[in-house]
Amino acid sequence: MKSKIALAFKNCKREKRPALITYTVAGDNTKNNSLKILNAISKHADILELGFPHNTPIADGGQIQGSSHRALKNGIKLKDVFQIVKKFKKNNPDKPIILMGYFNLIYQNGENNFLKSCKFSGVDGLIIVDLPYPENKNFAYKCKKKSISFIQLISPTTSKERMKKIVKDSHDMIYYISMLSTTGGKLKVSPKKIIQNYNTIKRINPKKNLVIGFGITEKTISSLKSANGLVVGSMLCKIIAKSLKMRQNPVTKLAKVVYNLKNKIL
Amino acid sequence: MKLKIRKNLALIDQHDKNFMYGGKFGGNFIPETLKKPVDDLTNLFAKLRKDKKFLKERDHYFKTYVGTPTPFIKLDNLTDHLGGAQIYAKVVSEANGGAHKIYNATVHCLIAKKAKKKYIVGDTGAGYAGKMLSMAAKKFGLKCKIFMGAKDIKRQRPNVEAIKKNGAEIVSVTTGSQTLVDAVSECMRYWVSNCDTTHMCVGSTVGPNIFIKICAWSTAQISRELFSQVEEEFGKIPRKLKLINCVGGGSSAAGFWNAFMNTTAEFIGVEAGGPKNSRLHAAPLTNGSKIGILHGAAQYVIQDKEGQIGSTESISAGLDYPGISPLHCFLKDTKRARYTSANDEEALSAYKLVSRLENISPSLEPSHAFAEAIKLAPKLDSTEVIIVNSCGDSIKDKDIIKERLGSYTR
Incomplete structure (x- = not known):
């Protein structure tokens, strides 16, 4: 049976467009609002990444740090993250959700315990920022046994040799980091160069779904649309911050932005 | 399982193939982007610590520069x-x-030169790691940036002034508790974005395994x-x-x-x-x-x-x-x-x-x-x-x- 992530990519391919993948932080700015945001943007996004916040991130830029900070200040706990997923999945059972975060939270929760909660709430995939290949082999295997996709990352610094191994061990999705940057950096590499690198990875195994993330905004998204999927994260976090500052409703604001993003890649 | 120190093996080399000490401490829990720079540095350091010429160079600077x-x-x-x-x-x-921070700073600058990096960045808490790195960077002709928590900038003023005098840029870190922990995080984030041109010096025996090794080897x-x-x-x-x-x-x-x-x-x-x-x-x-x-x-x-x-x-x-x-x-x-x-x-x-x-x-x-x-x-x-x-x-x-x-x- 195909996973929901694989099905989402299949649908997009049929429509000859990349999958739109969003990233928001669970609990930003409240538990309720982050659920409402997921519900609203899921109409336009194909896959939803949901961050479980950590207070000492080593790869996040300012915007995502800000979102995590707001969420943690509001007292978000791992159990709330799973509740948000569970509630979302009740109304949107087929929309894939990927949790993204740092390994210490899983380590403290216990790997098996964490995966049990993932399964129970309906999580489809995991991205663990600080658990690279091959250190992630055991955990990735555990995920696979539970039919949860462990999503590997590839970066511009990844060697060809290493790339091959990562692609071989990958599940339903691989994430290509567009440039040397924390999340939300300004795109400092030309889209042409990014697509070139993307194609190099893609050629290793054309059947694998490869998405691009980091530095993607309304301005840059259309230039990268030959990819299987595109992730927009920091830009969304920034809009939440901005609308809170302007006392606007982040939910409606975000729904509109994601709608616009989608239109740019159709 | 009872943990044991193996005889005739340096403390820094007591790790397993996953770079873990006693199977549970250390390792490299790092983003994919840092895998290669960390591997490169690991290989370079493994070579240099066996290189008689490099050891002579280190001893020379320890003697004439560190004292x-x-x-x-x-x-x-x-x-x-x-x-x-x-x-x-x-x-x-x-x-x-x-302070003792001069040993690690000097060795990191020597390594940065071998790696042909022009820039060096480091974290600091008390300011000594930052002061020494800025000093050594100046001596070895590297451009230097120091990450320091805003709270520490206030409470360790004399070292802050020394860092500035050495021509290094101080980045005031205003996230979290605004102390060492945030300075290290911010420095690592900076390295993620600039690892192609920049060498990172972690100011203590913490961080990914190679930084623990270089630091303890220096001190x-x-x-x-x-x-x-x-x-x-x-x-x-x-x-x-x-x-x-x-x-x-x-x-x-x-x-x-x-x-x-x-x-x-x-x-x-x-x-x-x-x-x-x-x-x-x-x-x-x-x-x-x-x-x-x-x-x-x-x-x-x-x-x-x-x-x-x-x-x-x-x-x-x-x-x-x-x-x-x-x-x-x-x-x-x-x-x-x-x-x-x-x-x-x-x-x-x-x-x-x-x-x-x-x-x-x-x-x-x-x-x-x-x-x-x-x-x-x-x-x-x-x-x-x-x-x-x-x-x-x-x-x-x-x-x-x-x-x-x-x-x-x-």
Whole structure:
């Protein structure tokens, strides 16, 4: 049976467009609002990444740090993250959700315990920022046994040799980091160069779904649309911050932005 | 499973193929982007530490630039005052710049040159790591950027001024607690974005494995010197010897103990207990913190049940860190070292007593170690020897000392 992530990519391919993948932080700015945001943007996004916040991130830029900070200040706990997923999945059972975060939270929760909660709430995939290949082999295997996709990352610094191994061990999705940057950096590499690198990875195994993330905004998204999927994260976090500052409703604001993003890649 | 230190193998090399000490401390929990730069640095360092020419270069700069050996002196007045064990100090604060951080900074600059990097970045808490890196960077012609918590910039002003004078840029880190933990995170994030042109120096024996190794390998100079100094003083290594060192990240302690690993010397690490009546501290080993992952390595770390890193508090910015080197976690679990803590007030009175009686002026970090020596010495007899690593100079703490004790004199 195909996973929901694989099905989402299949649908997009049929429509000859990349999958739109969003990233928001669970609990930003409240538990309720982050659920409402997921519900609203899921109409336009194909896959939803949901961050479980950590207070000492080593790869996040300012915007995502800000979102995590707001969420943690509001007292978000791992159990709330799973509740948000569970509630979302009740109304949107087929929309894939990927949790993204740092390994210490899983380590403290216990790997098996964490995966049990993932399964129970309906999580489809995991991205663990600080658990690279091959250190992630055991955990990735555990995920696979539970039919949860462990999503590997590839970066511009990844060697060809290493790339091959990562692609071989990958599940339903691989994430290509567009440039040397924390999340939300300004795109400092030309889209042409990014697509070139993307194609190099893609050629290793054309059947694998490869998405691009980091530095993607309304301005840059259309230039990268030959990819299987595109992730927009920091830009969304920034809009939440901005609308809170302007006392606007982040939910409606975000729904509109994601709608616009989608239109740019159709 | 009982953890054991393997004989005839350097402490920094006691890890397994996953770079874990005792199978559970350390490792490389890093983003994919840093995998290659960390691997490259690992390979380069493995080559350099076997390269006779490089070792000669290191020794040359240690001798002519850092100033080796640093003095080993008996603290006669303190010994008489306490009436017990004989107390000595290894005055590492006499090294160029005023603290042990110069060893790691110098070695990192030498490595950066070998790696053909033009830029170097580093974190700092007390400001000594930053000051030394900016000094060494200037000497070796590297452009330097120092990440420092906004709170530490305020409380360690003399070092901040030194960093600026050396021509380095200071990046004030305003996230989180605005102390060392945030400075390290921000520095790592900067490296993620600039690892193609920039070399990173982690200021202590923390972070991904290679940084632990380079740092401890550099500070090992302290005990290499001390070993011969002790032999010279006593004719042999005394049977009842205690080596007391403060631990924050743990770089000076690792260097202070290294050459004595296979002797009967007792190692005592002193963590920062924080203010007397505060719930907060910076002593994960003393207070039984659980293993967690911080800055790319598994270690005992102050954290909540969820795995969020906990707040710390200490009068000494250099010890104000929620984690502790995986090397010290390993030394604790193998029972080779024992760890305790001294609170702010104890450190302050130790500073006061030592600087009044002796011709040295330890900063608030080694004052924590002196506090433990002062507690222990009267209970021991005169056949026992205590050596304290006086690893930093108090000048950087003049504002804090003036505020807390009313005056600061040198």
